[in-house]
Amino acid sequence: MANEPEKAEVELPSVRAFVAWFGAARLMGELRGGDVSTYVKTKTDGSPEQVEPLRAFLAYCSRLAFTPENLVPALGVGPSAGGARGGHGANAELGGAAFYVTLDGLRHIEDQLAMEKAKRPAIAQKLHDAMADKDFRENAPLDAARDEQGQLEARIRDLESRLRNAVIIDEQAKGGRANVGSTVKLVNLDTNREQTFTLVSATEVDPSKGKISIQSPVGVAVMNCGEGEEVTVNAPSGPVKFRIVMVQG
Structure with missing residues (x-):
């Protein structure tokens, strides 16, 4: 698997070509x-190799407010792609590198990252203390500290x-269509039972609050x-048909 510098080197020509075309x-x-749509349709073959670098570039521009809106949906990939139905957009998202998330979800990830990084000094101290024992052949504390460090860095x-x-x-x-952050009410066409939930990214799932993953x-x-x-819905017990009666957000 290519590392980040190698990946950037491969993707840079696609971004440069787009910038040159736009001006x-x-x-x-x-x-x-x-x-964006015109460029994808006329200057690319729509393959992930050509479109994915543009997705990453446009996502970066959106996060830094270089563009007035999120232009990733205009690429025609991911869950916001126009015309997608019945989860095809979600499947595209699962197959790509894009990570679609709500603003609250993004802040949650940032908080998680800060907490994980704060654990580094304590693990470094454990490694230092364990390495004080010069016999590395049978040093269980050192092995445990190294494992803990590896898991943390992962x-x-x-x-x-x-x-x-x-x-x-x-x-x-969103245009009134279900996407990340939307609250959706369904009615089971067999039982007439209704259920309401909110679509979130995998890191935001909380069944107690009715938050389910877009990957479910x-x-x-x-x-x-x-x-x-x-x-x-392809449930474990078999296909179940629903009608969407409400989409909010």
Whole structure:
């Protein structure tokens, strides 16, 4: 797997080509969704190799407010892609590097990262104390400290990766369709029973508060669908049909 510098070296030509097409002298604030869509349709073959670098670039510009809105949906990939139905957008998101999240979810990840990094000094001290024993052949405390350090650094890398690839869902871009942060009410077409939940990223799931993942069977089924549409949820017991009666947010 390529490391970050190697990945950047591979992706940079795609970003440069897009900037050259748009106009290097123009301001990013002038960029609109129509420009992005036109470029993807006329200058790329729509493959992940060509589109993914643009997604990462546009997500970065959105997070830093270089663009007036989140332009990632204009690429036609991910859960905000126009025309997606019945979870196809969610499946695209699962197959790409983009990490779609609400603003609260992003702040939660930032808090988690800060807490994990704060653990580094304590583990470093454990390593120092364990290494004071010169016999490294049978040093259980040293092995335990190294394992703990490895697990901590893995969690930190995961959280940092999520922040790098985070795309905050634009509420106005949803167009009344279910997406991350939406509250959705469904009615079971067999039992007439209603249920309400909020779609969130995997890191924000909280069943006690009715927050379910966009990667869950229900989440995948309703992504990008609007009120009145019927969806099929692939439940463990078999397919279950629902009608969406409300989408908020």
